[in-house]
Amino acid sequence: MGFAKNCVPYLRSLFAAIVVFVASIPAAVSASQLITDGPEILEIGRRIYQDGVLSSGAEVVATRIGREPVKGAKAACINCHRRSGMGQVEGDIPVQPITGNFLFSARSDKRLATMDPRISKRFNQAHDPYTEASLATAIRGGVNNRGRSMNEVMPRFNLSDTDLHALIAYLRQLSEEWSPGVTETSIRFATVITPDVDPARRKVMIDMLRTIFRQKNSSTVTPKQNRTRHHMVTAAEMILGTERSWDLEIWELQGEPSTWGAQLTALYRRRPVFALVSGASNSTWQPIHDFCDHEGVPSWFPSVDLPGQNPSDYAFYFSGGVALEAAVLARHLLDARAAAGRVVQVYRDDEVGRSAAQALRRSLEGKNIAVVDRLVSADLPAELALRGALHSIQPEDVVMFWLRSEDVAALGAIKPLVGQSYFSSLLAKGENAPLSAAWRPQSYLVYPYELPEKRAKNLDTFYAWTHLRKIPIVDLAMQSEIFFALNFMTDTLSEMLDNIHREYLVERAETMLSVREGTKSEQETRDRVALGRPGDLVKKHGAVTMNEAYRIPITGNLGSDEKTHGTTLYPHLSLGPEQRFASKGAYIVKFANDNGIQLTAKSELIVP
Ligand code: HEC
Numbered sequence: 001m002g003f004a005k006n007c008v009p010y011l012r013s014l015f016a017a018i019v020v021f022v023a024s025i026p027a028a029v030s031a032s033q034l035i036t037d038g039p040e041i042l043e044i045g046r047r048i049y050q051d052g053v054l055s056s057g058a059e060v061v062a063t064r065i066g067r068e069p070v071k072g073a074k075a076a077c078i079n080c081h082r083r084s085g086m087g088q089v090e091g092d093i094p095v096q097p098i099t100g101n102f103l104f105s106a107r108s109d110k111r112l113a114t115m116d117p118r119i120s121k122r123f124n125q126a127h128d129p130y131t132e133a134s135l136a137t138a139i140r141g142g143v144n145n146r147g148r149s150m151n152e153v154m155p156r157f158n159l160s161d162t163d164l165h166a167l168i169a170y171l172r173q174l175s176e177e178w179s180p181g182v183t184e185t186s187i188r189f190a191t192v193i194t195p196d197v198d199p200a201r202r203k204v205m206i207d208m209l210r211t212i213f214r215q216k217n218s219s220t221v222t223p224k225q226n227r228t229r230h231h232m233v234t235a236a237e238m239i240l241g242t243e244r245s246w247d248l249e250i251w252e253l254q255g256e257p258s259t260w261g262a263q264l265t266a267l268y269r270r271r272p273v274f275a276l277v278s279g280a281s282n283s284t285w286q287p288i289h290d291f292c293d294h295e296g297v298p299s300w301f302p303s304v305d306l307p308g309q310n311p312s313d314y315a316f317y318f319s320g321g322v323a324l325e326a327a328v329l330a331r332h333l334l335d336a337r338a339a340a341g342r343v344v345q346v347y348r349d350d351e352v353g354r355s356a357a358q359a360l361r362r363s364l365e366g367k368n369i370a371v372v373d374r375l376v377s378a379d380l381p382a383e384l385a386l387r388g389a390l391h392s393i394q395p396e397d398v399v400m401f402w403l404r405s406e407d408v409a410a411l412g413a414i415k416p417l418v419g420q421s422y423f424s425s426l427l428a429k430g431e432n433a434p435l436s437a438a439w440r441p442q443s444y445l446v447y448p449y450e451l452p453e454k455r456a457k458n459l460d461t462f463y464a465w466t467h468l469r470k471i472p473i474v475d476l477a478m479q480s481e482i483f484f485a486l487n488f489m490t491d492t493l494s495e496m497l498d499n500i501h502r503e504y505l506v507e508r509a510e511t512m513l514s515v516r517e518g519t520k521s522e523q524e525t526r527d528r529v530a531l532g533r534p535g536d537l538v539k540k541h542g543a544v545t546m547n548e549a550y551r552i553p554i555t556g557n558l559g560s561d562e563k564t565h566g567t568t569l570y571p572h573l574s575l576g577p578e579q580r581f582a583s584k585g586a587y588i589v590k591f592a593n594d595n596g597i598q599l600t601a602k603s604e605l606i607v608p
Contacts (some may be wrong), residue, residue, distance in 0.1 A: 037169035045170025048163060050083070052076035055163050062155030075155065077167075083313075084503035085174040086113060088511065093153055100172035103130045112497050136164055175501045181274030182244070182500045187493070190249040190273040192288050192302070194260070194281035202252075204474040205280055205303075205482060209248060211469050212486045217245045243494070249273060257351070260287035268295060275300055275505065278485045280478065284351040289315045298502055298509075301485040301582070303478040305426050306352045312580055314506060318481060318570060319583040322356035322402065325424050325446040327608035328586040329400060330363030332446075335606075341396035341419075342370040346389045346403065349375050356402040356424065363608070376403070382410035395419050405429045412436030422446060425586075430477070437594035444602060448586040449477070449569040451601055458568065477569055484568045488513070513575040513582060571605055 047053045052060040052072040062075035069075075077098070081087050085099040096102070097113055106129055127146060130138070134145040142156045143149050159167065181188040191209055193202055251267050253260045264287070276292065279285075279302035289308025292299040292315050299315040307317040320327070333343065345360055347353035361371045374389040376382075386407065393399060395418040401408070408428045416439045423433060425447045435443060450458065459476075462483045466473060473479060492508045493500070570583040585607035592598035 037166075037172075041166045041169050042173065044163065044166035045168070048159070048167045049077045049170055049174075054159070055166065060157065060159075062157060064155050065152045070155065075157075080153070082503070082507045084499075084501050084507055085171065086499060086501070086504045086507065088507065090153060093151055095153075098171055099174045100176055103135065103171060105129055113499055132165075132168060135168060139164065139167070175499065175504065178500045179274055179502045180272035184244075186245045186247055187500065188247040188249065188271065188273045189275055189277045189489075190251045190267070192251045192253065192264070192276055192279040192281075194253050194257075194283055194285075194288075195255065196283045197280045198282075201280060201475050201478060204472065204479060205278065206250060208471055208479060208482050209250075209278060209486070211471065212482075213246050213248045216490065244500075251276075257284055257287050261291055264288065264291040265295075268297070273297065274500070275489075275502065276302070277489055278302055278482045280304065281306075282352070284355075285315075296502055298505055300489060300509075301481065303481045306355050307581070309355070311578075314502070315580060316506075316509060316575070317581050318568070318573075319448055320581045322352060322424060322426055323359040324448055324581070324584070324608075325426060325586060326356055326359035327363050328448070328588075328606045329422055329446050330360060330367075331606050331608040332588050332603060333364075333369070333398060334367060341394060341398065342372050343398050343400060344372045344374055344393060345400045346374045346376060346386075347401075348378065348403070348407070352427070353402050356427075360400060376407065382407055383413050386410055387414055390414065390417070393417055393419070398422065400424075401428070403427060405432070405434055409434040409436075411439060416442065418442070420444065422588075425449065431591075431597035431599050435591065440591045440594060443590070445589050445591075445599070446586055447589045447599070448583065450571040451587060451589070452597075452599060454571075455569055480568050484573075510575045510577055510579065513573055 044055045047055075048060055052075045054060055059072035060075045062070045064070065080090060080095045081098050085097060085102075087095040087097040089095065102113070127144075130145050138144050138150070139157050140159065142152075142154060191205070193205065197205075249267070249271060251264065253263050255263075268291075275298040276288070277300045279288070279299070281288075281302065281304045284306055285299075285302060285304045286306075286308045288299060288302070289310075289312055291297070293312050297314060299312075301316050301318055304317070304321060306321050307323075308315055309323075343360070343364060345357050347357050357373055361373075364371055376389045377385040379385075380388065390399075397417075398420050399417055400422045401411075402424050403411075404427045408423065412434070419442070421439065421443045423435070423443060423445050425433070425445050428435070428445070430445065430447060430449060431452065433445065449455070459480060462480050465483065466479065471479075488509070492505060492512055495508055495512065496504055571585060573582040574584075575582055585605045587601050587605055588603040589599045590602050592600045
């Protein structure tokens, strides 16, 4: 830490904006505490912190100056200090971290945490360690251990001695250790690929991930290794020595989805990972989603058609997949009042087809529109099976095709329908859908991506990177997703400094994605991850477009008229507390011509 301490003045001038000084608890204290405070005591503390329930079973009451008291779950500490205990920014008020590390350690043993860049001008100071008595004063009386009456957002809690002791015991061990998969010098990740993913996509995914990991590691040199540093770390990480090398496990699942859970558990037991990054599936992600929630492992933006169906604490997705397409189509049909007749949906009887159809049926429930399901038989050749599914379709019927591109191609041999036909972009491959000329005039795509002309700039850096690394574009959507997922992981981790806890990762992701980017360190990381050594891109492409090409802002500009420059195909990515789908809308589009990939928008972005 000597190096870090010497550099603190420098760091402060450079990064004061985002740095909070705090402290860490000597390991011996917490260990002895854990011996005296058994699991029952910790459970009492946990219930107060997370659920707002006292040891008596009564509700926690949070009293507030000049306002009504708040009770129970709404009064729980977790609402403001978060599950990790690492705090957050509420409006522009910093809610400090209150884990044992941050409350009880001595000034000489400072730890650092960055705050949300939105409050860039404000950061709190190192403070003397709390004692149980001064902590009691803070929690009961709202006066911190510097003698300052705290912001009234922090309520006062009239806790009994027993409850207070249990709560403090809980705080002492909260986020005390790094999560599994993390050591002082490394972080282990896994990527999951399900057996239905075709070999070409599987290969390019693995190639890209390995390239990114290699690039990350070739430029990460931890202080413990005592070697010259390269450039792919932020200045804050470099000064603090908190950057770690990354290890990648490839978890290729086999057999039926019902067996995936057990396979994941076995892999995880053998070698725990901090988080799952990226990943691919064309069937269901549900078993992976369930595994992640069960083990508390984040699942970080996989490329999937069908996300897990239930709310998750740990699984993030680019979008709701086919369920989002279904909701957008329903909204469009209802708004346009186009569907006077029936909605007929054509799909194959597999996980994705069934879930998509179910989602559309649910979205149209109670809306006075008949929904008819037509299954495409798996026992017949595609063309015959499709003819079977399309018998006696009426001109006034609206038909939704939940079909993959092979089936869409097979439609070409069949006479087009008279009424409106809609297609899933996710399954049919968007503008690359092999839809024949005859079908195009009355066909529409539900399109969850940004319109091609609007997103052109977004992908500059992605293309530059793939070009530089000689990676072929096999699947633009998936590859740009991988690129984003890993860039965003790098950014989020670098903000977390040495506080490598899974719950904190989830919380930072929620706020970071929606916060307008703007701090220098964030931008530096992006540039480095995206382009490797500074100058590579200039050598390759000349300097003219440098500034533009160097920028890879990750967030959309909330509340701003400026154009967004993401690194994905999506219109706008944002998250908030508990939100797990970053992109929330889709367009209805049409092919502009008889052939080719040009599209015309037929709707605004629809956010159902
Ligand atoms: C409604 C939001 C909210 C809730 C609920 C809440 N806090 Fe706070 N807490 C804050 C804010 C805001 C601050 C910073 C106040 C300041 O510094 O002026 C704070 C500060 C603190 C501090 C002082 C930290 C320091 O660095 O000095 C402690 C300790 C604390 N809270 C404990 C708790 C505990 C324990 C609970 C649950 C029993 C809780 N808080 C519930 C908002 C909240």
